[in-house]
Amino acid sequence: MIEVKNLKKEFQKTIKDPGLSGAIKSLVHKKTETVKAVDGLTMHVDEGEILGFIGPNGAGKSTAIKMLTGILTPTSGTLEINGQIPYKNRKEYVKEIGVVFGQRTQLWWDLPLVETYSVLKEIYCIEEKKFRERMEFLNEVLDLQEFIKSPVRTLSLGQRMRADIAASMLHSPKVLFLDEPTIGLDVVVKDNIRKAISKINKNDKTTIILTTHDLNDIETLCERIVMIDKGKMVYDGSLYHMKETYGKMREVIIALNNPDEIKNIKPDKKFGLNADDYEIEKKANSVSMKFNSAKVEIPDMLNYILASVNVKDITVKDADIEEIIKKIYKSEVNPGEAV
Ligand SMILES: Nc1ncnc2c1ncn2[C@@H]1O[C@H](COP(=O)(O)OP(=O)(O)OP(=O)(O)O)[C@@H](O)[C@H]1O
Numbered sequence: 181m182i183e184v185k186n187l188k189k190e191f192q193k194t195i196k197d198p199g200l201s202g203a204i205k206s207l208v209h210k211k212t213e214t215v216k217a218v219d220g221l222t223m224h225v226d227e228g229e230i231l232g233f234i235g236p237n238g239a240g241k242s243t244a245i246k247m248l249t250g251i252l253t254p255t256s257g258t259l260e261i262n263g264q265i266p267y268k269n270r271k272e273y274v275k276e277i278g279v280v281f282g283q284r285t286q287l288w289w290d291l292p293l294v295e296t297y298s299v300l301k302e303i304y305c306i307e308e309k310k311f312r313e314r315m316e317f318l319n320e321v322l323d324l325q326e327f328i329k330s331p332v333r334t335l336s337l338g339q340r341m342r343a344d345i346a347a348s349m350l351h352s353p354k355v356l357f358l359d360e361p362t363i364g365l366d367v368v369v370k371d372n373i374r375k376a377i378s379k380i381n382k383n384d385k386t387t388i389i390l391t392t393h394d395l396n397d398i399e400t401l402c403e404r405i406v407m408i409d410k411g412k413m414v415y416d417g418s419l420y421h422m423k424e425t426y427g428k429m430r431e432v433i434i435a436l437n438n439p440d441e442i443k444n445i446k447p448d449k450k451f452g453l454n455a456d457d458y459e460i461e462k463k464a465n466s467v468s469m470k471f472n473s474a475k476v477e478i479p480d481m482l483n484y485i486l487a488s489v490n491v492k493d494i495t496v497k498d499a500d501i502e503e504i505i506k507k508i509y510k511s512e513v514n515p516g517e518a519v
């Protein structure tokens with residue numbers, strides 16, 4: 181369905197020396213530097229799949245999405261979506277895709293939403309009956325009714341995002357690109373948007389590429405993730421596999437009867453514990469200890485804690501996908517080798 185091979189995008193960036201004189205100098209003698217925003221990306225996405233496309237700020241996600249949607253032409257490499265080359269035949273291609281950039285709306289600011297949809301109906305040549313059915317489905321999934329007559333500029337961010345997703349899905353595209361569709365939304369609206377994305381995927385078998393910094397989006401919606409960093413792919417696989425491979429970190433949270441006892445928690449050879457084996461965070465009445473369960477056995481850790489302090493309550497937390505990804509972003513673990 182989506183086939184990307186060795187895709188690259190380079191930008192020329194003007195660099196200037198610091199200060200005002202640097203700014204003036206750069207006007208006369210332009211010094212440029214090449215930014216490799218996407219640097220050899222190869223991936224395949226199947227029909228009907230929801231792919232989580234993640235990576236730290238500046239990794240090249242939006243640039244890749246812009247190439248996949250035909251907004252940008254690649255510097256080199258090939259890409260084919262449903263048999264089409266995005267930047268070649270944009271007019272035809274846009275009928276097959278939907279795009280939402282969470283950072284900015286693609287709706288007409290002053291038009292009431294309902295009129296925006298009528299304009300899109302004409303642009304995409306959707307016949308009346310199909311349009312009505314589609315509006316009914318999207319209204320049910322995204323709950324547009326209460327604000328459909330309001331001008332876009334009066335909508336709240338959550339309403340606007342729902343309106344944007346509906347606009348991108350009006351023509352029943354085969355592929356949907358969502359670049360940060362939950363950015364800045366409250367937890368309830370995020371949850372509604374996730375449910376809507378899932379329903380759209382199931383109902384239409386839409387292939388979805390989803391970019392987000394909210395890993396709850398990924399956990400709820402994506403079986404597979406592609407992670408990029410500095411334009412290069414660093415992980416392609418299932419979320420489950422990522423947890424299995426890197427998810428050896430555990431966290432024990434200990435509530436103490438006597439907070440003074442926190443000082444009793446210190447490296448103890450008797451229990452096979454070294455200072456490097458755990459990360460400790462002390463709070464008012466509790467302590468959090470993060471450790472690698474491949475190095476320290478969970479029963480050993482619990483025995484040590486029970487022998488050292490007077491425990492009021494204890495919780496052991498499972499591998500947290502957020503922690504794993506944080507470590508990969510900070511290069512503390514190297515994707516490709518287990519920790
Ligand atoms: N039009 C442009 N001109 C010059 N450099 C650009 C341009 N667009 C993107 N870049 C650079 O390319 C790199 C990748 O940017 P991109 O917006 O694709 O990252 P991203 O992964 O979407 O990040 P974020 O999570 O912050 O949205 C960055 O270093 C950025 O500064």
Ligand SMILES: [Mg+2]
Nearest residue numbers: 241242243359
């Ligand atoms: Mg981006």
